[in-house]
Amino acid sequence: MNSEVKIGTFLCKGCGLGDRLDMDQLELIATREGKVTYVKQHDYLCGDEGVALIQNDIDSGECNKIIVAACSKRVKTQAFNFPEVSVARANLREGVIWSQPDTEEAAELTQEMAADYIRMASAEIKFIQLPSASGEQEVNKNILVVGAGITGLTAALEAANTGYKVVLVEKEATLGGMTAKLYNRIPTKSPYQQPEDTGIESMIEKVNSSDNITVYTNTTIAKTEGAPGRFNITLDNDGTPETVSIGAIVQASGFTLHDPSHLEQFSYTGSDNIMTQADLEQHFTANAGAQVKTKDGKEIKRVTFIQCVGQRSEEEGHLSYCSGYCCGTSVKQAINFKQQNPDIDTKVIYTHLRVSTGVGGEDFYRSGQDQGVVFLKGTVSNVDASGDKLTVSYKDIILEEDLSFESDLVILATGMVPNSGVDANLTEMEGEEEKSEEEGAEENDLSIPVKSILNLDYRQGTDLPHLINGKGFNDSHFICFPYETARTGIYTAGPVRRPMDIHQASEDATGAALKAIQVVENAGKGRAAHPRSGDLSFPKFQNEGCTQCGRCTIECPFGAIDIGEDKYPKFNESRCRRCGTCMGACPVRVISFENYSIDTVGQQIKNIDIPDEFDEKPRILCLACENDAYPALDMAAHNRITHSAYVRIIPVRCLGSVSASWVSDALNTGFDGIVLMGCKTGDDYQCHFIKGSTLAKERMSKVADTLETMSLEPVRVSTYEVAITDIQRAPQLINDMADTIEEIGLNPFKF
């Protein structure tokens, strides 16, 4: 490309823009102040003719950067998609004429707004470069699957069947995990009446015979280095180290059964005939084909299943969640007894019967009832194993009575504890402020020793972060995007991320395999993973000026940045999700993207016209998350909800990318108020980059101190959590700031 920058500016007069705005004045602003190469006005820019006009100019070399001054960047995206050049969009429709009243009195301020948006786009476009991949990519497309239970086997087979090489690692000597220990499984096909075979043997057979799958048993992961497309993994194969090259990881490390030994009321250690569900599966398997007897060899006449043992309770040593699979499992196990001998009395004591296995689950529950399984709604207070017989005492909730009966076998539904490794949220990092005790201590008190599974050599810890209050499950917290973990290219699947049954875990594994395939393909091309899928831009780190403070390495929500041997940040492109949180974190502004930088936003701020104090026209800067707050403002404009004409809105990738320098520069140049709009923080965070908005909030609380030193009122900078549905509230927050300024007066730092 010719090195001379030629900025073509295209002003649209459609949708009322030509009627409401003085286009010739905007053209003058663009050329004289914005110093763009040329301006063209068009009646209908998004129409075929308008688009062709732009395309011709690009093709003929008349321009190599363009400004589209028309509608919001969220609309007509396909029309204004010119991948060969950088594009800046000046939002005159939603941002100006639709958010300002169509009155004569308002015309002057509306025009001033439009002029500023032209200045801003002119400034932005000068600093935007067309992003290109870094060239550092390596393309190893092999997929590592950690854990060879039903989830891992499924992920391995599905990836292999799609043509990818798989390394399957299992810490035990045999494949199949928990499923291989089952006698049979809940039915998956109509009419959902009887248990069916697990099918695990044929899966194992397929895995063992697949040319695409290399199986390692008795193997754990000693070290994981690198990034998607170029992981180097050191395996510990029964003491012998071996290194494999990997593109992406599916973590299917499964669960551990919740051990009921400490729950004294159930007397698990008091009798061999008090078993967990898993014990019973093995007991059936061990006696395959024969009539199952008690552990001491007696005929079984009565079996009692107790649901929610040590589960769904906040008591110490209990699991607070529901493990989901156990109700269905008890139905199945009771039917297994009935199939052996219909005269065996089988009782299930439950509080809420929850068959998790899809629409057929209800039919299976009915099948249990039809086969004579008795379901009692109640809570068990005690299982007495002291005499010859086992005695179950329970409160019957229907009869409102305390009752007890004898049973030959008692089966405890104890649930699952995820094997999710060490919570990266709890990793202590040098340079980080101390974590509060509450944050650290209360998790992982489930008496399972926590060992790292992946042994990542990442700056931010050896494993994936757990969800805050997520009871040890790995963080993958988006309802709409369930696979998005906080470590790019490492996908958790199966019960490690939430309790699941076999059916759901198999689906989960298949989806995770797809995500792993996507990441290796995209990493090879320098393309970002969700949510900025396909983005080729990435942050560049300038060592010159870097003080090696390490903030970026701590704050990156995805653990993309390590500390290099030279003590400078060591960036790993394919781990990066392009949110810009590192840019916002950097106190010395040495981190920038080609198309999103300190300058692309900072220069917009600097080029906004600040009227002097005698004009009595305040200026408000609004930095809005482009995923939620900015769309809310767009939708407000669509409903013609007006906001103060003194605001200038700039969309940001994430509030986490906001540099404190933008805020201080704005105040120094005379902005009277600043409104920051980001997503919800906390346990139920809605930030698409997990903790961007949380970090922004923390940083802005520190800005308040700066304001005080400047003798400015802290209310001049307000940070809000704004949801995409805040269509009325978002403009209102801007208006509130306008009111505040009216009250406290203009910023004295205008020049």
Add this chain to the structure above:
Amino acid sequence: MTIEKVVSSNETTVVVGAGISGMTTAIELANLGNKVILIEKEPYIGGRVTQLYKYFPKLCHPTCGFEINLQKIRASQDITVLTMAEVIDVAGSEGDFTLKVKVHPRYIKETCTACGDCTPALTSEFDDQYNLGMMKRKGIYRNNNNAYPNTYTIDPGLLGTDELAEAKKACKFDAIDEDMAEENIELTAGVVVWATGWTPYDAAKIQAYGYDRFDNVITNIELERMMDPYGPTGGKILRPSDNTEAKNVAFIQCAGSRDENHLPHCSRFCCMASLKQTHYLREKYDDDFEASIYYIDIRSIDRFEDFYKKVQNDDNVTFIKSKVASITEDDETKNPILHGVDTEGYHRYSNSHDLIVLAVGMESNVEKDILPEQIEVNRSNYIEDTSNLPGFYAAGCSTDALDVNRSVQQSTATALRALQSINHISKGNS
């Protein structure tokens, strides 16, 4: 995308249904450069989730994830969206499917910029199906604030009116075309993904609950629309009989679900939906409300249990283990009265409430007749097995009664299955 521009090859995937599941499968396939045609029978994509105010358990807004999905669709060169298009037949095999598609006229061309110049001319009102007929809309409409495609649609009832003529005059982009006609087209595809979703069970069929007789008996989906500040009641929970705010609300679980006379299956989402909706009441009225949940089992499976506990700890919410036998109405107050037996202790009750919310379940939209005969459908009408017809897959609530999270999980898995077929076809091509 106009119909003329729809091109497909034997490696193209056609996804039928553009709800959250269909969108997900399409986006996940396109992420790897695969061509997808995403077909939706409604004028706008997004399906059921666009009608929801919040998701459980995070109480976040569906529009938020929808926006991210839209960003991906808008930026994709590989996804073609075809709206108002109804698939009426599918035949063929992997690499060689033919879909017959009936494309209904929008009467608006792609030149529409949604500028709204046509709308001041409009006076007539029509039933707003998006809001379940609970409110009226104009004859030229976008059904929600984040509607995609971002163009208007003309109600056929507006055709031939002076209003439309005025609207046409006001349009600067010549976007109105009242002569647009229904078209029948044939699409070829290498892979088909069926993601036609679900319909809330028709509450009127549950005779004893009097949904069609009593004003103050509504469905959970209707309550969801009421919560939307842009919905029919502007975010208020109003009794249809007198438009006063309902402060004593009862939820009836399994309204039509887990019932051999209606839907034999558990619809899975309705328990959590009702728990979520009690939270709306708390949010709206602080302490000034009462909610009662009549249930058989509360199926707040897995981590949802935390949400159930939170609601249990709300002193204003009462749980009654009972399948409500019948509803009558108080003539004077128009309060519905619930009759039944509280099975915990076997107490009979006749409880009066301001408003009854029937937690209706999921009825599958699968129409077996349209599908190739190899596709196995279970008695609840969900697609159970597609393995006899490689290249044909089902996604989301075409396969099972799933909540949003599990729909996305399932439809991501389905994208991989589709990819395996595409690879298979591609191998044959080369």
